Amino acid sequence: MNAEKAPPPGTTQLRVGRLTKAHGLKGALKLELFTDEPERRFVPGATFTLQVPTSSPWHGKTIELTELRWYNSHAVGFFAGIDTREAAETLVRAILWVDHDVTELPAESDAWYDHQLVGLRALRDGVDVGRVIRVDHLPAQDLLAIDTGSGEVLVPFVAAIVPTVDIAAGTVTLTPPPGLFEDLPDDDTPAAGS
Secondary structure, rough: OOOOOOOOOEEEEEEEEEEEEEOOOOOEEEEEEEEOOOHHHOOOOOEEEEEOOOOOOOOEEEEEEEEEEEEEEEEEEEEEEOOOHHHHHHOOOOOOEEEEEEOOOOOOOOOOOOHHHOEEEEEEOOEEEEEEEEEOOOOOOOEEEEEOOOEEEEEEOOOOOOOOOHHHHOEEEEOOOOOOOOOOOOOOOOOOOO
């Protein structure tokens, strides 16, 4: 997130997209969307905080969406003041963040925002094994990073391994496969008494 601009009290920032490449000659940019609600997040007038390197002329700035179009199932955004391909190319790889009310819940009952998950206690067989310190969003699946006190364990955020998320209780229940939280014995080790 942008370290210079703190979100207003009672809000956090959500990562909702990334500008992937210039599109056409009039300043449009293709978008990779990180939201299930593009029709809500990407409306004309929506303002995005930019995550860019500190050396970028866009560091510490925001941009405003003027229009979102779809071309061959790809989202393409038009932004105020970005009128040429050259201007658009200066924004390629920028990550888009929006302010979000922390009390607002996701539309789906089995969906959570990252800020709701970070800090939850991780329970395995009723025993506290650590805390969620972040959520990694990968193309195949999301991973919960669990700080166990003796290291970090990345847990696939799928129902088979994380069957219960209880925001009110402050916990996630884990049913990990053998070896995820502990070392397994080598198969080459001879059995006792052999």
